[in-house]
Amino acid sequence: MFNLRDWGAGIWERSGRPVRVLIALGAIALAASLPLLGGTFLKTPIADYESVLVFPVAIFVIMALGLNIVIGKSGLLDLGYVAFFAIGAYTMGILGTKTGLNSWEILPIGIAMAMFAGLILGVPALRLRGDYLAIITLGFGEIVRITALNLNSIGGANGIVGIPTPPTIFGLEYTFDNHRLYFWTFLIIILLTIWMIRRLSVRRAGRAWESIRQDEDAAELMGVPTFRYKIWAFVLGASVGGAAGVLYASKTLFISPDNFTLQVSILILACVVFGGMGNIWGVIAGAVILGYLPDRIRFLSDARLLVFGIVLVLMMNLRPDGLLPRKKREKALPEKGQA
Amino acid sequence: MLSNFQDQFATLTVGGLSLGFIYVLIALGYTMVYGVLRMINFANSEVFMYGTFATIIVIRDLFGFTQQSEPATGFRLVYILFLCLVASMLMSGILSIFLELVAYRRLRNRGSNKLAPLISAIGMSIVLAEFMRILTDSRYVGSPRVMEKKSLGTFFGAELRLDNVIIVVAGLILFITLSQFVQRTRLGKAIRAVSMNEDAAKLMGVNLNFVVSGTFLVGGLMTGAAGFFYVLKYENTSFNIGFELGIAAFTAAILGGIGNIKGAFYGGIALGLLETYASFFLGTQWKAVTVFIVLVFVLYFRPNGVFGEAITQTRA
Numbered sequence: 001m002f003n004l005r006d007w008g009a010g011i012w013e014r015s016g017r018p019v020r021v022l023i024a025l026g027a028i029a030l031a032a033s034l035p036l037l038g039g040t041f042l043k044t045p046i047a048d049y050e051s052v053l054v055f056p057v058a059i060f061v062i063m064a065l066g067l068n069i070v071i072g073k074s075g076l077l078d079l080g081y082v083a084f085f086a087i088g089a090y091t092m093g094i095l096g097t098k099t100g101l102n103s104w105e106i107l108p109i110g111i112a113m114a115m116f117a118g119l120i121l122g123v124p125a126l127r128l129r130g131d132y133l134a135i136i137t138l139g140f141g142e143i144v145r146i147t148a149l150n151l152n153s154i155g156g157a158n159g160i161v162g163i164p165t166p167p168t169i170f171g172l173e174y175t176f177d178n179h180r181l182y183f184w185t186f187l188i189i190i191l192l193t194i195w196m197i198r199r200l201s202v203r204r205a206g207r208a209w210e211s212i213r214q215d216e217d218a219a220e221l222m223g224v225p226t227f228r229y230k231i232w233a234f235v236l237g238a239s240v241g242g243a244a245g246v247l248y249a250s251k252t253l254f255i256s257p258d259n260f261t262l263q264v265s266i267l268i269l270a271c272v273v274f275g276g277m278g279n280i281w282g283v284i285a286g287a288v289i290l291g292y293l294p295d296r297i298r299f300l301s302d303a304r305l306l307v308f309g310i311v312l313v314l315m316m317n318l319r320p321d322g323l324l325p326r327k328k329r330e331k332a333l334p335e336k337g338q339a
Numbered sequence: 340m341l342s343n344f345q346d347q348f349a350t351l352t353v354g355g356l357s358l359g360f361i362y363v364l365i366a367l368g369y370t371m372v373y374g375v376l377r378m379i380n381f382a383n384s385e386v387f388m389y390g391t392f393a394t395i396i397v398i399r400d401l402f403g404f405t406q407q408s409e410p411a412t413g414f415r416l417v418y419i420l421f422l423c424l425v426a427s428m429l430m431s432g433i434l435s436i437f438l439e440l441v442a443y444r445r446l447r448n449r450g451s452n453k454l455a456p457l458i459s460a461i462g463m464s465i466v467l468a469e470f471m472r473i474l475t476d477s478r479y480v481g482s483p484r485v486m487e488k489k490s491l492g493t494f495f496g497a498e499l500r501l502d503n504v505i506i507v508v509a510g511l512i513l514f515i516t517l518s519q520f521v522q523r524t525r526l527g528k529a530i531r532a533v534s535m536n537e538d539a540a541k542l543m544g545v546n547l548n549f550v551v552s553g554t555f556l557v558g559g560l561m562t563g564a565a566g567f568f569y570v571l572k573y574e575n576t577s578f579n580i581g582f583e584l585g586i587a588a589f590t591a592a593i594l595g596g597i598g599n600i601k602g603a604f605y606g607g608i609a610l611g612l613l614e615t616y617a618s619f620f621l622g623t624q625w626k627a628v629t630v631f632i633v634l635v636f637v638l639y640f641r642p643n644g645v646f647g648e649a650i651t652q653t654r655a
Contacts, residue, residue: 077454124639132638134379135593138586139631146628262586266461273458306469312462317445320455 005279005324031187035180044295050179052295058186059248060291064271064283065193066240071269072278072326073197073206074233075213076126077134079265080141083121084114084238086260088245090148093160093255103166103250107243114242115235117144122234126227129216141265149257159256163249174250182251189247193240194280200236209233213278274315276322285323344619349497351615357503357572359611360510364565365588366595366603367517368435368558374534374598375554376447381460382438384585385467386431386559390566391576392471393430394423395482398570404483411485419485420571424509427567428560435559436552438463444548464581471578479577482570506568513564514604517557521600526553534598587614587627590634 012020034042038049063085070078091110095101101109125136149157165174172181200206208229211219220226249255267290275286294308315323344351365387372380398404402411402419411419442463446456491499521527529550532540541547569584570576587610595606610630617629 071454124635128638132593135590136635136638139590139634142586143628143631146624150624262582269454270458270461273454277452277454303469303473306466306473309462309465309469313442313459313466316455316459316462317442320446320449321452 005276005282005326008281008324028187028191032184035183042296044292047295048179050183051177052292054179054182054186054251055248056291056295057288058183058190059244059251060268060271060287061190061284062186062193062244062247063241063268064275064287065190065197065280066237066244067268068237068272068278068280068283069197069200069209069233069240070237071272072283073201073213074209074230076230076233077130078137078234078237079134079262079269080121080137080139080144081237081241081268082260082262082264083137083141083144084117084241085245085248085264086141086144086148086257087114087117088242088247089249089255089259090154090160090245091242092246092249093163094154096163096250097160102164103246104169106250107246110246111239111242114238114245117242118235118238119231122231126230126234138262138265141260141262145257145260145262148260155256157257159254159258160249161254163253163255165253166250176253186247189243190284193243197280205229205232270312274312274322276324276326278326279322279324282322282324282326289323346496347619349495351619352612353497353499353503353507355612355615356608357506357510357568357611358615359608360506360514361565361568361572361584361607362588362591362611363510363514363604363607364561364568365584366592366607367514367600368562368565369589369592370597370600370603371530371554371558371561373592374600375530375551376443376456377598378443378453378456379460379589380438380555380558381457381585382442382464382467383435383558383562384581384588385464385471386435386438386581387562387566387569387584387588388471388576388578388581389434389467390427390431390563391570391580392480392566393427393563394567394570395480395576397423397426398482398485402485404485406481406483408483410487412487416486420505423485423570424564424567428563431563431566432556432559434467435555435562439552439555444551447551468578468581475578477578479575481575484574486571502571506572509564510568513561517561518600520557526550530554530557587630590630594634594637 012023015023035050035053043049044052063081066084067078067081070076070081088110091113092103092106095106095109096103121137121140125133125140128136148154154160165176166185168174174181174185208219208224208226211222211224212226212229216226248259252259268287271287271290272283273286274290275284276282290308293311294305297307319325365383368383368386369380372378372383398419401422410416442459443456446459486501488500488502491501491504493499521530529540529545530553532543532545533547533550537547540550565584565588566576569580588607591606591610592603593606594610595602595604597603613633614626614630618626621629
């Protein structure tokens with residue numbers, strides 16, 4: 001059967017360095033020109049097209065890339081990924097309104113906070129496997145949201161308002177409705193994330209994750225320190241989620257616990273699985289489609305989420321490995337009979 | 340606070356038990372399917388939600404109760420409640436079978452990766468909830484009062500409210516029926532066989548598709564009964580109640596050891612009591628956090644749930 005992923009990878013592997021650079025630049029240029037295509041069929045009927053590109057599309061892509069480290073690369077089912085997003089966003093919200101720090105200074109702090117949370121959650125949770133891990137992470141996500149909801153010192157149910165925009169750099173002014181600038185900034189973050197994941201994938205960490213995903217016991221017996229690498233996967237995934245949170249807060253300028261429900265975790269998970277777990281390009285495609293689709297089909301108004309659900313079900317039944325599945329040789333052994 | 344708690348303890352316990360039985364029945368829906376397919380049936384929460392609506396339809400449309408009408412009494416009440424229970428169970432049972440056919444069967448027969456059925460389930464869950472949201476115009480639907488919630492007296496200081504008593508007694512009967520069904524009937528044996536070893540069961544002539552449909556039916560019936568009890572206790576429903584109750588019931592199933600029907604029982608009761616006591620001390624807004632923190636501790640020290648997985652005996 002024709003496999004777009006293998007076809008693309010084939011072209012990439014056959015071509016020399018100059019061609020690869022050209023392909024990469026072309027892809028980046030295409031992505032960067034997306035906000036300029038608002039006049040075409042891509043236009044979203046009700047929501048502003050350019051703002052849809054920033055949120056949900058770009059934010060979803062960042063988060064899906066982060067979650068892909070955890071689920072796609074290392075096979076750890078995390079249903080509470082939104083917690084790291086929330087921690088990043090709240091770090092931005094609190095520090096942005098109460099101190100003089102600006103978004104770029106808060107970004108590393110937010111990432112560090114999310115990584116720390118990942119560590120705290122990971123140490124007890126990663127001793128568990130499979131569905132038990134899923135429910136623990138789900139619980140963690142809910143604990144973070146409910147705590148934010150009940151702590152009045154950080155806004156409670158009202159959330160945090162008046163979060164400052166990022167400061168002007170190189171004469172570029174971040175105003176609330178300058179969606180293009182935000183989009184390009186987020187694109188740079190996305191490229192950095194892709195670069196980080198690609199580098200890690202071919203190194204020791206990537207191989208360790210792959211072996212853990214395929215068979216954790218075998219990996220442990222072969223001398224892979226599985227627990228340590230699982231923590232690493234978790235913490236790195238958390239760092240990307242935290243970064244997405246900081247960026248999100250400095251774009252929307254207003255956050256409340258309602259932005260960080262379990263549905264977000266599930267939606268991001270859906271992006272990863274829909275696009276093709278473990279494959280960066282698949283995950284990006286999944287996040288772009290699932291972020292964009294609900295707004296594009298808004299003409300269905302009330303029924304749009306219904307249609308969205310039907311698309312998910314159909315897609316999973318027709319292509320259970322996602323739009324662009326990972327390379328065949330990377331596929332795990334059949335999981336039948338495993339608990 | 341503490342002396343207050345001692346006064347209220349017995350009454351709180353009764354309320355917690357009835358909430359616990361609602362959890363037990365939903366948790367059975369999760370645990371039966373998990374036992375057989377090793378899969379989280381994410382859409383079970385919506386199966387529950389449709390069960391609550393079935394009860395309301397019977398009360399409101401079949402018997403024509405309104406908010407003003409007098410509560411029923413005597414045999415008529417028993418008859419109405421019984422019909423509600425049957426309607427909810429049938430609605431959820433049939434929906435559950437339908438769910439398996441549409442969302443899981445194809446994936447299962449193909450032997451796909453582990454997450455594809457989960458996403459398919461999430462998709463079905465969105466479809467079902469959204470469909471109901473459009474039908475009900477995003478509103479809460481109140482149930483007319485069919486039964487006066489009078490107190491039947493006290494027992495060791497506990498106020499026995501009629502609805503709580505009905506839920507506990509009927510829940511217990513349903514649970515015992517289910518355990519006997521799994522232990523003794525032909526289908527029950529087949530379900531246990533498949534959950535022990537799918538391939539071996541197939542070789543022994545078990546019709547896998549039939550058993551899976553049967554499991555979804557039985558799980559759905561139990562979940563539907565929980566829907567009826569929910570309406571009886573809280574007298575309202577809406578398109579989005581499934582989510583919260585579903586998560587709690589799933590937690591209960593994990594707490595007791597998922598895949599194990601006794602585990603669902605103890606886990607559900609424990610969770611119902613825990614939530615009720617915790618809301619008394621900390622206020623209802625923190626109860627979900629308490630539940631999850633307990634869950635984290637349980638899983639940390641007993642990763643297979645408090646009651647473990649008694650695979651050879653009671654695994655459904």
